[in-house]
Amino acid sequence: MLKVEGIRAGYDESMVLNDVSLQAEIGKVTAVLGRNGVGKSTLIKTIAGLIKPAGGSIKWMDERIEKKAPEFRARSGIAYVPQGREIFSALTVEENLLLGLEALPRKERKELPGEIFEWFPILSEMIHRKGGDLSGGQQQQLAIARAIVGRPKMLLLDEPMEGIQPSIVQLIQEVIIDIASKQGMGVILVEHSLDLAFACADYYYILDHGKVVSEGITDTVHKDLVKQHLII
Structure with missing residues (x-):
């Protein structure tokens, strides 16, 4: 479990964040919702290790990691897909995916898992194309796939469906x-759309002004009660 x-x-x-607490279980999808500018990306970057917190703690598998480097967190099973994808445009799809294996111990960096191409068939078709030649939706699939090949236990996704065509969403x-x-992987999904998040999340948190203002199980909450926190 990841516990903030x-x-x-x-x-x-x-x-940006003031006394934020949440937890995410392995094998569950946890959505972090909120309007633009309320701290969602700051939270996910803090969990990934890109922002050093001024206070509080982050526990991963019962170990305090808030002072650990991003590389340590990646090797311990936390993968991060940033907003904007950040694939390597000059490298091929295959080369981008092989970089994802770097999170694994050297002896386990063998071949790409076949299920990647079952989840994202387009990547198999474009395996030798440069990342920069892919469409936005295809690049997003590549970014997620690159994170998954490292077999993380917790996947951090920062607005992966933003600006993507409905079929890819x-x-x-x-x-x-x-x-x-x-696969038993935990997922923290940062999203501003309630409907998109609730379509795949088990639990949700809503941020506003740097604080958690609502949380609950997605299957049992009435959406209208949640929407009031997302209206500008």
């Missing part, structure tokens, strides 16, 4: 559900 307690974090002297939702329920 009382996290305070931000940029320079400006605190549905595909990504199905993959998220599949890797959680069948």
Whole structure:
């Protein structure tokens, strides 16, 4: 389990997160919702190790990691797919995917798992194409696949469905559900759309002004009660 307690974090002297706590279970999808600018990306970057918290703790598998480097977190099973994808445009699809194996111990860096191409068939078709030649939706699939090949225990996704065509959105939702329920991977999904998040999440948190203002089980909550926190 990943457990965040009382996290305070931000940029320079400006605190974006104020006493944020949440937990995410392996094998479950946890959605982090909120309007633009409320701290969702700051939270996910803090969990990934890209932002050093000013206070609070992050526990992963019963170990405190808030002072650990991003590389340590990646090797311990936390994978991060940033907003904007950040694939290597000059490398081929295959080369991008092989880089994802670097999170594994050297002896386990063998071949790419076949299920990657079952989840994302287009990547098999474009295996020798440069990443920069792919469409936005195809690049997003590549970014997620690159993270998954390292067999993480927790996958952090920062708005993976933003600006993507509906058919690809549905595909990504199905993959998220599949890797959680069948592969036993935990997923933290940052999303601003309630409907997109609730289509695949088991539990949700809503951030507003750097704090958690609502949380609950997605199957039992009335969406109208949640939407009030997302209206500008």
